[in-house]
Amino acid sequence: MKKLFKIDVWAWFWGILxxxxxxxxxxxxxDFSLRMQKGQISFLAYQxxxxxxxxxxxxxxxxxxxxxxxxxxVILFVPTVYWIYLKLPNLRPVMEAIxxxxxxxxxxxxVFGLIRTFSGPPFELTLTPFKTDILITAGYIVLSMPFMxxxxxxxxxxxxxxxxxxxxxxxxxxxxxxxxxxxxxxxRVAILSGALISFALVMGELILGDFLVRPAxxxxxxxxxxxxxxxxxxxxxxxxxxxWVCLGLIMYFSRGKNTQQLTGR
Amino acid sequence: xxxxxxNPLISMLWDxxxxxxxxxxxxxxxxxxxxxxxxxAFKDANGNFTFTNLNFFTDSYVIKSYITSLQVSVITSxxxxxxxxxxxxxIVLGRTPRWMRNILTTxxxxxxxxxxVPLAFSFIATLGRTGFITAILKNICxxxxxxxxxxxxxxxxxxxxxxxxLGIVLAYTYFQFPLMVLTITPALQGLKxxxxxxxxxxxxxxxxxxxxxxxxxxxxSILGAMILLxxxxxxxxxxxxxxTGGSLALVTILxxxxxxxxxxxxxxxxxxxALGMVVIMAFxxxxxxxxxxxxxxxxxx
Numbered sequence: 001m002k003k004l005f006k007i008d009v010w011a012w013f014w015g016i017l018x019x020x021x022x023x024x025x026x027x028x029x030x031d032f033s034l035r036m037q038k039g040q041i042s043f044l045a046y047q048x049x050x051x052x053x054x055x056x057x058x059x060x061x062x063x064x065x066x067x068x069x070x071x072x073x074v075i076l077f078v079p080t081v082y083w084i085y086l087k088l089p090n091l092r093p094v095m096e097a098i099x100x101x102x103x104x105x106x107x108x109x110x111v112f113g114l115i116r117t118f119s120g121p122p123f124e125l126t127l128t129p130f131k132t133d134i135l136i137t138a139g140y141i142v143l144s145m146p147f148m149x150x151x152x153x154x155x156x157x158x159x160x161x162x163x164x165x166x167x168x169x170x171x172x173x174x175x176x177x178x179x180x181x182x183x184x185x186x187x188r189v190a191i192l193s194g195a196l197i198s199f200a201l202v203m204g205e206l207i208l209g210d211f212l213v214r215p216a217x218x219x220x221x222x223x224x225x226x227x228x229x230x231x232x233x234x235x236x237x238x239x240x241x242x243x244w245v246c247l248g249l250i251m252y253f254s255r256g257k258n259t260q261q262l263t264g265r
Numbered sequence: 266x267x268x269x270x271x272n273p274l275i276s277m278l279w280d281x282x283x284x285x286x287x288x289x290x291x292x293x294x295x296x297x298x299x300x301x302x303x304x305x306a307f308k309d310a311n312g313n314f315t316f317t318n319l320n321f322f323t324d325s326y327v328i329k330s331y332i333t334s335l336q337v338s339v340i341t342s343x344x345x346x347x348x349x350x351x352x353x354x355x356i357v358l359g360r361t362p363r364w365m366r367n368i369l370t371t372x373x374x375x376x377x378x379x380x381x382v383p384l385a386f387s388f389i390a391t392l393g394r395t396g397f398i399t400a401i402l403k404n405i406c407x408x409x410x411x412x413x414x415x416x417x418x419x420x421x422x423x424x425x426x427x428x429x430x431l432g433i434v435l436a437y438t439y440f441q442f443p444l445m446v447l448t449i450t451p452a453l454q455g456l457k458x459x460x461x462x463x464x465x466x467x468x469x470x471x472x473x474x475x476x477x478x479x480x481x482x483x484x485x486s487i488l489g490a491m492i493l494l495x496x497x498x499x500x501x502x503x504x505x506x507x508x509t510g511g512s513l514a515l516v517t518i519l520x521x522x523x524x525x526x527x528x529x530x531x532x533x534x535x536x537x538x539a540l541g542m543v544v545i546m547a548f549x550x551x552x553x554x555x556x557x558x559x560x561x562x563x564x565x566x
Contacts, residue, residue: 011359014351015369018442022372025384025439028391028398076287083283091284098291104546105299106500108517109539112524113298116305116536138294204381206503211524218503221382225389225507233390236383247375 026240033233045234049224055235058220062209065133065216066202069140070195073148076141078191081152082183085161092153099149102142107207114139115211132212139208144198151197155190159183193250200246204239303543305536318537321529327519327538334499334516337430341437342494348438349445349494350487356446357453370450373443380440385507388436392420392427428509436504441494448493452486452560489556496549500542516542 036044049055084091102110118125118135125135164186168178184191209216221239225232309315321327352373356366391398402418409415416422426432456479464474502517511518516538522528523535 008360011355011361014348015355015359015361015365018348018352018355018369019365019372021439021442022376024398025387025391028396029387031397032390076290080284080287087280087283095284095287098295100550101295101299103496103500104550105295105543106502106517106546108500108502108520108524109302109542110295110299112520112535112539113302114294115524116532117298117301138290141290142295200378204383206381206506211521218382221386222507225382225386226510229395232386236386236390239383240379243378244375247378251371251374 029233029236029240033230033237036230045230046238049231049234049238054215054220058215058217061215062203062205062217065137065140065214066199069137069144069202070198072137073141073144073198074191074195077145077148077152077194078184078187079179081149081156082161082179085156086165095149096153099145102146107143108211110142111139111207111211126212129214132214136208136212136214136216139212140198140202140205143205143208144194144201147197147201148194151190151194152187155187155193158190159186189253193254196246196250200243203242203246299543302536303540305533306540308533310531310533318531318533321531321534321537322541326514327529330514330516330519331541333430333514337433337437337505337515338495338498340434341441341498342491344434345438345441345494346445346487346491349442349490350449352442353446353449353453357450358456369446373446375443377440377443377447380501381503382507384436384439385504388427388432388439388508392425392432392435394421394427396427428512430513432508433505433513436508437498437501441498444494444497445490448490449483449486452483452490456482485556485559489553489560492549492553492556496546496553499549500546 033045034041034043036042036048081095084095105113114135115126117123125131161183164182165178168182173181203217205216206218206222208214210219210222217239221232221235224235306318307314307316309317322331352369355361356369388396390396393399399420402420403416405418406414406416427435460478460482461474464478469477500517502515502521505513505515505518506521511522519528520535520539520542523532523538527535529535529538
């Protein structure tokens with residue numbers, strides 16, 4: 001009996017330590033973000049952040065880039081993974097390995113490669129904001145690739161791709177209809193998970209926006225962090241809220257499956 | 266109609282056509298830029314092939330940055346690994362209430378995703394010079410012998426500094442140990458009850474069971490998970506940049522400075538610096554994959 005008691009204390013000890021490690025920095029951030037006005041609790045830091053036109057601009061930029069790159073990523077990955085399941089199952093491990101490359105190549109190294117390759121002639125993709133946006137979109141798609149592929153792969157495994165395809169074709173569907181009317185609806189949850197996690201990644205991404213010099217949310221946060229005391233805490237809370245909403249939605253839609261780590265650190 | 270009916274060669278090409286967009290995209294925006302970067306590591310200023318760029322790995326500044334990066338990665342993967350293992354133990358095998366296990370699991374899923382700039386801000390708000398834990402510790406005072414207030418617990422008077430290696434370790438641990446919880450939980454769940462009962466029936470103590478049964482089964486998983494943590498810390502940039510403003514010279518920070526302003530004075534040496542990182546990361550992932558394969562046979566349910 002004594003032994004059982006001892007094990008409980010041990011588990012409680014580590015559990016509580018973990019909870020403290022989780023909550024204290026969160027509490028500290030929240031507390032700090034509410035103390036901009038001396039001697040009282042106020043939302044002044046949030047008001048200041050939200051009233052800053054630069055914040056609005058960078059927020060809008062990141063949301064738009066997030067939506068564009070996530071949409072393109074879905075359009076690129078769903079047909080590809082579908083095709084591999086249907087016609088080239090031997091290629092699946094190859095694709096899995098390729099999609100893990102962003103974990104092996106640190107983002108800072110990756111952006112270095114992008115700049116070296118595309119900033120000079122003949123591409124000159126960093127000369128105008130629009131061209132840079134094309135480059136940064138491609139970068140976001142690459143960075144979100146491990147999560148997007150994993151999500152769609154898991155979803156695809158759960159459905160019988162061949163039977164669905166043959167059934168649809170025998171009823172007269174063409175390839176386009178098979179993909180959009182049969183495969184996409186069956187992968188709703190998987191696509192949504194992949195899209196949300198990729199969107200959260202783009203919203204929190206620092207390195208691409210910073211080094212390609214685009215007005216994304218990440219570089220804006222660094223800028224504010226350099227010169228202000230209370231606004232960064234408010235920004236951190238806003239950023240956490242965004243991530244929590246995205247991940248919370250994933251957990252809600254795909255109960256029982258675990259999510260994987262994401263942020264570009 | 267369907268070309269696959271006609272000719273085996275055309276049919277094979279037809280089979281591959283669906284993956285062309287993906288491979289074109291990946292080649293253009295991942296493979297080509299990476300190879301282009303690494304080839305730069307083996308070129309001199311005039312574009313001729315050379316190994317001289319690798320010589321600068323003997324440069325004390327570069328060596329120091331690699332040592333700092335390795336230090337941070339090793340410390341956080343070991344500390345975060347052990348901490349995370351204990352937490353996973355508390356979740357899977359500990360007799361803790363359900364609400365606690367649920368909170369721990371959910372928060373591990375969330376916190377493993379935290380990182381970047383906001384995490385740095387959180388630690389500044391908590392343990393920075395005006396952070397709230399700092400403020401609490403600072404205000405624990407008593408009246409000294411001469412009547413003046415003595416506050417012995419101010420961490421910044423005791424050599425603590427958040428904007429340093431220690432601070433980075435603390436901040437990284439925030440996402441490292443939840444990552445460990447996520448990766449090691451399946452392995453702990455794979456420990457069969459029978460093994461424990463069998464060893465108890467044979468008279469083994471709890472310690473004996475852990476040392477001679479559970480840990481030998483778990484160690485490849487633990488090591489694999491720690492390698493994963495190592496990789497996640499080694500490639501990290503944003504948190505360190507936002508926390509120390511680039512004053513702590515990690516390899517990633519040095520690469521960032523090199524991109525901004527060629528601090529090394531030779532772009533090709535910058536490419537070599539980046540290549541070194543990727544080589545280490547590649548070994549890391551290879552080690553992780555090998556160990557994962559090794560554990561797979563135990564964890565089959």
